[in-house]
Amino acid sequence: MGTFFHRNRGLTPYLLLLPGVLWLSLFFLVPLGFLGYQSLQSGIYPNFEFTWEFSNFSDAFSNYHEQLFRSFLYAGIATAVCLVLAYPLVYWIAFRAGPWRNLFLLAIVAPFFVTYLVRTLAWLNILADQGPVVELLRDIHVLGEDGRLLATTFAVVSGIAYNFFPFMALPIYVSLEQIDERMLEAAKDLYASSTQAFLRVTLPLSAPGIVAGTLLTFIPAAGDFINAALLGTPKQSMVGNVIQAKFLESLDYPTAASLSFILMGIILVGLLVYARVVGAERLTG
């Protein structure tokens, strides 16, 4: 065996790659092909036929552009919310938390250890119309007498933000942690104001973390359907809800497949643009 590896050094990387790449090809790339095949079929359940039905795409887009737009809008807002919540927190952890650092990092990932659906259901409890939070907000007149939090855009977006928060916080933390504190001292000496030092040194140095965090939050958020399903109404329905329902409830596979492609296509195009702007190496690592 040993000599085999020695003699065939050129082959070694391919042998190492073979099982994993085969798996990814068979169960990621090939399925995409099947998805394409399904997206060009016509007919209704249970009889579908492959007919190069390109109109599936235009139909899907014109029927569900609202949900598509909403998905990207919600994902965008949730990503921004995550950034605003996460940055100060991880900044504080990285520079101010001292010996408690790891404990607070653990607090950031803690929600991950509670099953996704269960923690979303917990928000259902917390935001309930007759629950203490809503009652308090009504008492202090933030909400009207009939006001509610559940089944609103607010609930859906904050649910998404909550669920993907660690994806934003961790990469930013990693990039902040790598900053040499002496550099900050030097910057403060140079710029005198700490705001200036932050804007000119800390922020640029943490940019890779922000880039990674934004992507890691935005992409899954755009495809999410659980938050809209549990915390929203049909008016908050996202493209994920449509795809899910078409596949699993109304059994309209061609529409579901073409919508999946549209979603993926938009994200990939967005990624390419993003990669151009921030540099490709930062994306693939």
Add this chain to the structure above:
Amino acid sequence: MTALAEPARSSRLGLGSRAWRFAKLHALTVYALAVVVYLMLPIAVVILFSFNAPKGRFNYVWQGFTLDNWVNWNSILGIQDAVVTSLEVGLLATVVATVLGTLIAMAIVRHHFVGRSTTNLIVFLPMSTPEIVLGASLLTLFLNTTAVFQLGFVTIFIAHVMFIVSFVVVTVKARLIGFDRHLEEAAMDLGANELTTFRKVTLPLIAPAMLAASLLGFALSIDDFVITYLNSGSTQTFPIFVWGAARVSVPPQINVVASAIFLIAIALALGNVFWEYRSARRTQGAT
């Protein structure tokens, strides 16, 4: 007037700016702690309601403390099977994905070969594809090859390995990049062949990264809903069970299982934090 006002203002400013700085310092702390509270709130609710004793069908309102849900956690039909399935899928998929992913990472970091950037892309793409699309495309594969694949345990396993592999590659790759090749070269110079070198030198060095990767993989697997939901047929993992129950009424036993998973994970993580702290102190003491 101006002459009088000037010094007063400047001293007030000095005081004010000091106060402002003080407030700013604490504002950040308060803000950070508030975000932590926000992160912890649902978790607290989940754990709290695992001890609730609901009178009717619904576990919405606090009605009294009980330990019954914990003692009889598996008294709900199907919940135990679902938890067992989740654990089985999680373990199997993690082991397989960790091996596959580590091999890919080694190839990418250690070797220059034709197709390296394509490989990078194939690894990166699944991570940048929304789960719903990953799940949906796999489902179309399974739907169109029903002679080979029937939705169930096997298809869940296949799906989980697929989405864990990329995360393993990324985690192990990070470790391998910062890895001192001289150690291996030294071993080879001393006469060890490639396999022995791998077993005695490389493996022990990347083992922590593999462990980290597999913990991450296991966490991803046990929590996955979207991809599993599309590809599970009538087999139930714990998240699928929760989804079914959420449509009817969520029994407190679901909170019990979720709390148990959470507490075990936190205990492991705290143990790790403590261990790192101790070994850091030890190395400090040594130097």
Add this chain to the structure above:
Amino acid sequence: MNPRLTRQELLRRGAAGGALLAFPSLLAACGGGGGDESSGELKDVLNFANWELYIDTKKPTTLQQFTEQTGIKVNYYEDIDDNATYFAKVQGPLRQGQGIDRDIFIFTDNSRFPSLLIDQGWVQQIDKSLIPNMSNLIDAQAHPPFDPDRDYSLPWFSGMTGIAWNKKLTKPVTTMEQFFTDPSLKGKVSMLLELADSVGLTMLSNGDDPTTVTSETFDKAMSTIGDAVDSGQIRKFYGNSYTGPLANGDLAAAIAWSGDVKQLQADNPDLEWSLPESGGMIWTDNMLIPTGGSVPTASTYMNFVYDPDIAAQIALGAPYISSVNGVKEAAEKIDPAAADNPYIFPSEETLSNVYQYDSAALNNDDFITTWQGVTGQ
């Protein structure tokens, strides 16, 4: 007595239909204490998929009594939230000729699924020889259009669709117009995912006839519902799972099934239910045996629940309308006030105000697609 009945024999005999009722020995083989009699296919576990709030829960429950009598343990799953989603869930394996680990499941006659399942051959014939109590089936239910001779199905319950409301949160909701437009209900009402229920009620309130649906009346109903969705009046479309939000006060009113509310009062005593003034819908849920399910086991259970005494206990626990003759008398023996329970024994007046959705319109693809669009699917 033939202790070793093979599956084929049983099926053949089942196919022979009513003639089998003449062979009482067969009935004895599997009817009563069949559990220890190994008939090859009779299992000692029955997997039963049902809807939420649809069976008695007072101990000893009828399920426990069944186990006591027959030795067959029942795994009772509240699997079904709405017809379409449950069908979508089980169709994959059924299509491949595989079982779904259930011996009985339940579909509603006002959905297209009972007839679809029978046409596709995804359900098995019941073994009438094992169901002598089938003679208790009321005449009105003996010949439904999707299964004219009841070869595949037996009714579980019938029920009515009306409006439930929480009297702490709203004044009584007695008309669909109020339901759709009352500003105090904005964002606090839900409709059912079931097309026939939601559309039927809306048609009645539009002054149209849900028993003969035209694309005109359908579109009119769609625009009524669509407007209410767009205005934010309708919070959500639910399957059976409207019960949770209704009980905890997230909903002030919901389109709801007649028997659920009584049971929900354990969680929330402020809930009320009634038919809208313009009339309600009526439907029947049917037990069916999916491919892979054990016909003898399922049939044994069906026979059990067609005993009026058992049917009465189930109806008293989940107040819906039974299709079993003699339930009223049996119920009165248990609870003298039962005869006045309007959910179990609706008055003539009530029954004259409920309608069955046009079964010819159930398979209309355009209607189905439009409805999916409106409900956010």
